[in-house]
Amino acid sequence: MSAKRKTAAREIFALGAEAVVEGALLAGCSFYGGYPITPSSEIMEGMAERLPRTEDGVFIQMEDEIASLGACIGASLAGRKVMTATSGPGFSLMQELIGYACMIEAPLVLVNVMRGGPSTGLPTSPAQGDVQQARWGTHGDHSIIVLSATDVQDCLHMTVKAFNFAEKYRTPVILLLDEVTAHTREKITVPLAQDLEILYRLQPSMPPEWYKPFEETVRGVPPMPPLGSGYRFHVTGLTHDDHGYPTQKPDEVVAAISRQFRKIDQFFFDIQITDEFLTGDAEVGVVAYGSVARSAHLAVEQARERGIKAGLIDLKTLFPFPRAAVEGLLRRCRTVIVPEMNMGQISREVKRVNPGTSTVWTINRVDGHIITPKQILESIRKG
Numbered sequence: 001m002s003a004k005r006k007t008a009a010r011e012i013f014a015l016g017a018e019a020v021v022e023g024a025l026l027a028g029c030s031f032y033g034g035y036p037i038t039p040s041s042e043i044m045e046g047m048a049e050r051l052p053r054t055e056d057g058v059f060i061q062m063e064d065e066i067a068s069l070g071a072c073i074g075a076s077l078a079g080r081k082v083m084t085a086t087s088g089p090g091f092s093l094m095q096e097l098i099g100y101a102c103m104i105e106a107p108l109v110l111v112n113v114m115r116g117g118p119s120t121g122l123p124t125s126p127a128q129g130d131v132q133q134a135r136w137g138t139h140g141d142h143s144i145i146v147l148s149a150t151d152v153q154d155c156l157h158m159t160v161k162a163f164n165f166a167e168k169y170r171t172p173v174i175l176l177l178d179e180v181t182a183h184t185r186e187k188i189t190v191p192l193a194q195d196l197e198i199l200y201r202l203q204p205s206m207p208p209e210w211y212k213p214f215e216e217t218v219r220g221v222p223p224m225p226p227l228g229s230g231y232r233f234h235v236t237g238l239t240h241d242d243h244g245y246p247t248q249k250p251d252e253v254v255a256a257i258s259r260q261f262r263k264i265d266q267f268f269f270d271i272q273i274t275d276e277f278l279t280g281d282a283e284v285g286v287v288a289y290g291s292v293a294r295s296a297h298l299a300v301e302q303a304r305e306r307g308i309k310a311g312l313i314d315l316k317t318l319f320p321f322p323r324a325a326v327e328g329l330l331r332r333c334r335t336v337i338v339p340e341m342n343m344g345q346i347s348r349e350v351k352r353v354n355p356g357t358s359t360v361w362t363i364n365r366v367d368g369h370i371i372t373p374k375q376i377l378e379s380i381r382k383g
Helices: 002-006 016-027 041-053 065-077 088-093 095-104 131-136 152-169 179-183 250-265 291-305 323-332 346-353 373-382
Strands: 010-015 031-034 058-061 082-086 108-116 122-126 145-148 172-178 185-190 274-277 284-288 310-315 317-319 335-340 359-364
Touching: 010 016, 016 041, 016 108, 016 152, 016 172, 016 179, 016 185, 031 041, 031 065, 041 058, 041 082, 041 179, 065 082, 065 088, 065 095, 065 108, 088 095, 088 108, 088 131, 095 172, 108 152, 108 179, 122 179, 131 145, 131 172, 131 317, 145 152, 152 172, 152 179, 152 185, 172 179, 284 291, 284 323, 284 373, 291 310, 291 335, 291 373, 310 323, 323 346, 335 346, 335 373, 346 359, 359 373
Parallel strands: 031 058, 031 082, 082 108, 108 172, 145 172, 284 310, 284 335, 335 359
Antiparallel strands: 010 185, 108 122, 145 317, 274 310
């Protein structure tokens, strides 16, 4: 019996935060540097317990969020798959090092369990106010991947996806949860690692003397050996040439920044993930993410029971924004509703890509309570 258990997927009753831990371990995370903060602390607690039990897992609690992300960047350069988790105030502190990680192209996963804000805000209440910060929080032109999870099972799979994207595209990946998603407990299936696609960063095939840590490639993603493996690797937050050394030559600066964007932009088909529910004949559409998408799913079902042709796009990728899927819904529907627990952040993106064929309505809530199916259904009925 014990041998059979080891070779089969298992079912557990887990929090969303605990599902993130399961996903990170399946993806091969071997380093976690973190600092506790509500409502993400369960992720750190889970990694503190589980990671040191793995073959080469290292867990370290740092003195603050800035040091946490710095430790993760260093471990990533040394060849580890790395993760940290935080919430709003800690996420704000990490912004400078997020920019540094973007510039040096260090793969890492950063989970932000959103809570009410700004400042200390509502530490134990749900919100979705960090969406635009996740995309634009660090300064300068940069490309980044931002994902979301809707339910507890999603937390596991989107964590695996976050690690795969980080390794495949040599980039930081931000996974946004909200307090409800992280603290909901439900039964999920934990698959075996061999049943999942697990990706690792590209290693150089050329001899060390030919290696360029930031060279141009067809995919735009340079190979990345661990520091200390014999390949020369110069790291700086300054704009650099393909050897990693600072440059102010206009052609080299443009080439470096353009490649960092191109490695993401040319693979939208791979990165932009959405789940569509009853959108084929929808006349009233809903665009939602996180726990609000669960409310929206039920609201769409209830609308269909009343004879209203409603449909939902559940955004798993927030950035790069899934324009093609959302624009398609906008073209099909007379009204598109965007419910979110902020004053309007993804709704700005929906309005931005609206070709003018649909009216975009918003439902905004910032009082620390979830948006209910009833609220969304009322808007659908008016639409």
